[in-house]
Amino acid sequence: MGATPPLLALRAFVEVGQRGSIKAAAQALHVTSGAVSQQIRLLEDRVGVTLFTRERQGLRLTEAGASVHPALLQAFAQIAQAMQSLEQTKARPTLTVSTVATFAASWLVPRLGRFKQRHPKIEVRVEATSALVDMRQGRVDVALRHGLGAYPGLAVTRLMAPVLVPVARPGLVGSNAQLATPEDCLGYALLHDGDRADWPLWFAAHGVAPDARAERGTAFEDDFLLIRAAEAGQGLALVPQEYARDEIAAGRLVQVLAKPWPARFAYYLVTQPDARQRPEVKAFVDWILEEAQGPG
Missing domain, CATH: 3.40.190.10 (Periplasmic binding protein-like II)
Incomplete structure (x- = not known):
């Protein structure tokens, strides 16, 4: 065996061992799954030992692989820490x-x-x-x-804590323009933020049991697009109050539930x-x- 350690192969081994998946390791390393698989094969050929076994849930370290993985994981963490220290010595932080x-x-x-x-x-x-x-x-x-x-x-x-309010086009939820409880929102199409986080977290904060309907509906990366979609009658939107203030005052939107935003x-x-x-x-x-x- 040569004196120079195969750093790329060892890094691939550490990532796959930590994540239990070739695909997840490839995403973490910003390379293709094929490249990770090739590095694992090269390492196993070099040391003459099988490092992983394939199971239904993914890859599992063999006894040999598990015996060296913690030390290698710590070594790469130390390398990352050392590089971070070098970067911190720059004249302009x-x-x-x-x-x-x-x-x-x-x-x-x-x-x-x-x-x-x-x-x-x-x-x-x-x-x-x-x-x-x-x-x-x-x-x-x-x-x-x-x-x-x-x-x-x-x-x-x-x-x-931005104050978010559920809004809709006038008439979408009936003549009284108000819903009684947070659960009532699940009966309507929901318009989401880009990562679909607001509605599920809002329901959870108000004690609503997990429901698949809370994650369905069209998503928008920008809150102003959410407001436009709500004005068009496409569903209920959860938006910052200050963004919807003018639309509510002009009658283009109505707040459909008077619920204070959770403090946390x-x-x-x-x-x-x-x-x-x-x-x-x-x-x-x-x-x-x-x-x-x-x-x-």
């Missing part, structure tokens, strides 16, 4: 912030100029995505997540537990909490 596109466009981005004025040496990179990022990989420094605040193993601070259903600022010790992360956290408490 860089901060990567991940959040959903609507929040980035409507709230975060218009305010970033004030952060740059206060901290001109900190470069900010905003990732607008509905995907739930894995903070353990170290690629994202701060995540602004929309949900109920349950993010185990991470430092979580409540940022703000909010935007949360999420970081790794020790990340806020870094000056650039602390500066951003302090600034955004100040912005969230401001008048607008």
